[in-house]
Amino acid sequence: MLTASFVRECALKCADEGLAYLAIHCHGGERTVSFSSDDLASHERGYPALLDILAGPPVGGVVFARNAVAGDIWIGGGRRFSLECTDVVGRVQVRSFPHPTPVPTGIAEEWDRQVRLFGDAGQALLSQLKVGVVGAGGAGSLVNEYLSRLGVGHLVVVDPERLDPTNLPRVVGALLKDVRPWLTHRRMPGFIRSIGLRRRSSKVSIARRVALAASPDIIFEGVRGDISDASVLAHLIDCDFVFLAADTMQARLVTNALVHQYLIPGIQVGAKVDVDRETGQVHDVFSAVRHLVPGESCLWCNQLINPARLAEEATNPEQLRRQRYIDEISAPSVITLNAVAAAHAVNDFLFAVTGLATDVELRWRKFHPLTDSVVSEVPRRDANCSECAGRLGAGPLLRMPVRGN
Ligand SMILES: [Zn+2]
Ligand SMILES: [Zn+2]
DSSP states (O other), X not given: OOOHHHHHXXXXXXXXXXXXXXXXXXXXXXXXXXXXXXXXXXXXXXXXXXXXXXXXXXXXXXXXXXXXXXXXEEETTTEEEEOSOEEEOSSSOEEEOSSOOOOOOOOOGGGHHHHHHHHHHHHHHHHHOEEEEEOOSHHHHHHHHHXXXXXXXXXXXXXXXXXXXXXXXXXXXXXXXXXXXXXXXXXXXXXXXXXXXXXXXXXXXXXXXXXXXXXXXXXXXXXXXXXXXXXXXXXXXXXXXXXXXXXXXXXXXXXXXXXXXXXXXXXXXXXXXXXXXXXXXXXXXXXXXEEEOTTTOOTTTTTOSOHHHHHHHHHOXXXXXXXXXXXXXXXXXXXXXXXXXXXXXXXXXXXXXXXXXXXXXXXXXXXXXXTTEEEEEOXXXXXXXXXXXXXXXXXXXXXXXXXXX
């Protein structure tokens, strides 16, 4: 039994730190749980006063059975609601409901072969997910295609750039006409070429075309912008999952912060060809898949966010954009390296969210085609990290590392 003084002490501590107050307890049972009439009576007696003490954040009760969760959440203005479902995030995700959800009927015929693997419930779950994709270039365009063909219901794809002719071999769904080849031909007068350059298709518009062709009912939000802008990031904070497929340090920093601060699991995908600029010798080639689990695995802890490059990107975005443009043209890149990373990442996502993989260790993997080897490692974790530990679950209480508000 929670004594009044204990509850009051906890509520004051929450008020000090700007936290919500949730009282959590367990009932027996497996797949069904609900509050007892005593539970509900105590909420009605106590929660209005706790809301006054907290002055802002919600107050509530959550009750668990082995595979079921129910919640009674109170917010300001006398509003109160029941939790529809609860996600436990980790390397694998568990979505729990208060009662067994009715098995959906009427799943469209085209999903038949997938339903044989994930079941109707798994397919229905995919259709309820909102997934973010940061970057719609080589790797991101593949992730976008896979997710839309799998039947994910809602995609948010973010990328600031327009298509360039050197992207054509890697961006799936890109057509020659997207780069306006006639207008931008080098024999055209300068002013026509500059009109042509401005009218090249954005990478998010190509992603939209691909997603809608694959899945006409999908909700597709294409955001042509940089995740480092607060207004762009705002589209992502209620995603269920996020893929990081952009390779600026800013994109890494912001997506990593999003994962930990808003408890959104994610995966970074990427490919790298390490070539000696002087000799042209290829040192290393790999495709990387790095799971970003809230509070557990972090790009900052693993030295994958270079502070010097980050500062450079932040202080001189214009020069950097030019620099990056040059780098991108000269950096080697091929579709198959991106495909290895993208396919593994989406595969891992799929098995993690549909509940088929229940017991997998959190490991980051690199696929090395030169040596035909796979190297996997447990990511390092610093208990005092300002990013994964400092931001964990803070939501809107902490400022995200973005421009604007
Ligand atoms: Zn109870
Ligand atoms: Zn960290």
